[in-house]
Amino acid sequence: MTDETLRGYRESIDNIDAALVLLLAERFKVTQAVGRYKATSGLPPADPDREEKQIARLRRLAEDARLDPDFSEAFLRFIIREVIRHHERVRDGA
Ligand SMILES: C=C(O[C@@H]1C=C(C(=O)O)C=C[C@H]1O)C(=O)O
Numbered sequence: 001m002t003d004e005t006l007r008g009y010r011e012s013i014d015n016i017d018a019a020l021v022l023l024l025a026e027r028f029k030v031t032q033a034v035g036r037y038k039a040t041s042g043l044p045p046a047d048p049d050r051e052e053k054q055i056a057r058l059r060r061l062a063e064d065a066r067l068d069p070d071f072s073e074a075f076l077r078f079i080i081r082e083v084i085r086h087h088e089r090v091r092d093g094a
Pocket residue numbers: 031034045046047048050051054079080083084
């Protein structure tokens with residue numbers, strides 16, 4: 001690999017990281033709206049059935065994309081944990 005090749009790879013990594021942050025920001029925008037809806041409707045912050053369906057779907061997608069499904073599951077669970085924390089805060093009026 002040359003320095004020029006490395007520079008090109010890193011340019012791509014920078015773009016991908018930027019896309020990931022923008023996608024996450026959009027996801028949290030939507031989940032915060034869901035949190036407000038749940039709080040006003042008396043629904044619980046977490047929905048384990050929905051989570052398991054999402055995780056199973058993501059694992060299948062990861063396998064198709066040749067990405068480690070365990071890593072994908074851990075990543076999604078990390079995000080969902082943060083979403084539920086937000087929902088609890090909204091429910092508690094914090
Ligand atoms: C966003 C929701 O709330 C929680 C967060 C989820 C997520 O981030 O994917 C999924 C289920 C819920 O535990 C939801 O119920 O749809």
